[in-house]
Amino acid sequence: xxxxxxxxxxxxxxxxxxxxxxxxxxxxxxxxxxxxxxxxxxxxxxxxxxxxxxxxxxxxxxxxxxxxxxxxxxxxxxxxxxxxxxxxxxxxxxxxxxxxxxxxxxxxxxxxxxxxxxxxxxxxxxxxxxxxxxxxxxxxxxxxxxxxxxxxxxxxxxxxxxxxxxxxxxxxxxxxxxxxxxxxxxxxxxxxxxxxxxxxxxxxxxxxxxxxxxxxxxxxxxxxxxxxxxxxxxxxxxxxxxxxxxxxxxxxxxxxxxxxxxxxxxxxxxxxxxxxxxxxxxxxxxxxxxxxxxxxxxxxxxxxxxxxxxxxxxxxxxxxxxxxxxxxxxxxxxxxxxxxxxxxxxxxx
Numbered sequence: 001x002x003x004x005x006x007x008x009x010x011x012x013x014x015x016x017x018x019x020x021x022x023x024x025x026x027x028x029x030x031x032x033x034x035x036x037x038x039x040x041x042x043x044x045x046x047x048x049x050x051x052x053x054x055x056x057x058x059x060x061x062x063x064x065x066x067x068x069x070x071x072x073x074x075x076x077x078x079x080x081x082x083x084x085x086x087x088x089x090x091x092x093x094x095x096x097x098x099x100x101x102x103x104x105x106x107x108x109x110x111x112x113x114x115x116x117x118x119x120x121x122x123x124x125x126x127x128x129x130x131x132x133x134x135x136x137x138x139x140x141x142x143x144x145x146x147x148x149x150x151x152x153x154x155x156x157x158x159x160x161x162x163x164x165x166x167x168x169x170x171x172x173x174x175x176x177x178x179x180x181x182x183x184x185x186x187x188x189x190x191x192x193x194x195x196x197x198x199x200x201x202x203x204x205x206x207x208x209x210x211x212x213x214x215x216x217x218x219x220x221x222x223x224x225x226x227x228x229x230x231x232x233x234x235x236x237x238x239x240x241x242x243x244x245x246x247x248x249x250x251x252x253x254x255x256x257x258x259x260x261x262x263x264x265x266x267x268x269x270x271x272x273x274x275x276x277x278x279x280x281x282x283x284x285x286x287x288x289x290x291x292x293x294x295x296x297x298x299x300x301x302x303x304x305x306x307x308x309x310x311x312x313x314x315x316x317x318x319x320x321x322x323x324x325x326x327x328x329x330x331x332x333x334x335x336x337x338x339x340x341x342x343x344x345x346x347x348x349x
Contacts, residue, residue, distance in 0.1 A: 039235045039288055041316030043328040051240055051324065058122060058248045060153065067123055074128040081137050083130060088170045091162035098148040099167050100126045103137035105179035111346035112180035113137075113216075114168045115146040116200065118191030120221070120241065120249035121160070122152050132323075139339050140346070143180040145171045149196065153252035157199075157267035160253075164200050165207075172210045184349050186214035186279070186342060191241070191291075191319070192249065194220025198269040198298070205277050212279040214345035216338055219285040219319055223270035223294035224250040228259030230293070237290030239318035246290060270294055275305040282310045282341035284334060286317025312337050 040048060056062050077083065081103035090097040115133060117124045126146040137144045147167035149160040168187070175182040187204075189197035194217040201215045226232065227243030228250075237243055250258035254267055265271045281302055285295040292313065299311035314321070314334055325331040 036235045036238070039316060040239075040318065041286075041314070041321075041330055043330050044317060044321050044325050047321075047324045048239060048318075051318075057242070057244045058120065063122060070123060070125075070128065075131040077130040078134045081134050083134065088167065091159075091166045094150075094159065094162065097163055097166060098126075099170070100130065100133075100146045100148075101178060102130070102133050102144040102146070103141075104143055104177075106177055108179035109175075109181040110179055111140065111142040111184040111186070111342075112171060112175065112178070112182075113140075113142055113144045113342070114164070114171055114185065114187050114197075114200065115144050116149065116164055116187070116189035116193040116196035117146060118189065118193040118221075119151070120245060121192045121195075121253040122249055124151075124192075136339065140342055142342075142346070143178050145178075152249075153255070156255040157253050157264070160196065161199055161203060161266075164196055165203050168200060168204065168210050183211065184213055184346050185210065186216060186345060187212060188216040188218070188342070189220065190218040192221045192253075194218050195222050195269060198222060199267075201278050201281075202269065202272060205279075213349040214342060215279050215281045216342055217281060217283045217295075217298075218322070218338065219289050219291050220269075220283065220295060220298070221246075221249070221291060222268070222298050223291075224254060224258035224263055224268050225270070226290060226294050228257075230259075232290060232293070236288045236292060237319075239288070241290050241319040243290065270298060275301050275307060278302065278305070278307045280308040280310075280345060282312070282338060284312040284314070284338055286314045286319065286321050288316060289319045291319070310341055 037045060037048065058066060083100055083102040085098060085100055087096045088099055117126055117129050126148050129146060133144050133146055145167060147164055149163040172182050172185060187197040187200045197215055198217055198220055201212055204210045204212050227246040247258060254263055283295050283299045285292050299309045302309040314330060322331045322334045
């Protein structure tokens, strides 16, 4: 992306985030005039000014416009690997699901990933992620199935968890026709999609129908208490995804106020008492991402439960830094670490 297209893409990603500096934030001396900017990784400072708030924070009133405004913001799909959009049977009593199948090659038995997109549980779609998913599929020579799960608040956790699980079962059952190895399936997601991937790993473990070899959780949204009963101190959580946005996202997903004692455990990975028996994990997050504490804690709890977990915390990185800073050295290192973790999991399984 070049010129105004790139600027629009970056600005549009500011889903209720706060700007720590103006458009000239990358110039020499910006960190001195804005002390909070000194916490941002030097390579990522040029993008902070582009991530200023675009209108009001997410709410039921603003959601339609926000969803519409995201269309066409992201880089278009690549010429290859090929992808297709397909309808599959949804959960019992629910509508059919749309999935996107990327890099299918019947007659082979390659690794596969079930992907769940981000968007705070309330925004986003698969089409916006195709460019990045094609890059991942090509790098790993794997099949990726990404599911268009129903968004909140129209559908709460009960519906979207079942949507994702239905897509996982479909991938497993149709592995041969997709060119996938049913014994080498991982789940992967970013932000809310990372939360969905964690919930999917828990659901698959509990139901015992689909074996998983790995879970790649990219700055995952794991704990409804963050921003409500667990507050964070700036500059953490001040760029792109804030406490206010997080409270609305979780309230929409749960169908009730987050952070209370009545929140259903099934809906929140961080509230799960038992993390034993889950697949090995990669968890990557920035040190000033709103989710940094909950992600570190989840990795620790996985390790304590006997689940191998790799934790990567990038100093000075904010939410979504690997997208807006995809061409920076720090963005490339983060992406390669994620790919390396997936590659190793597939090779060892």
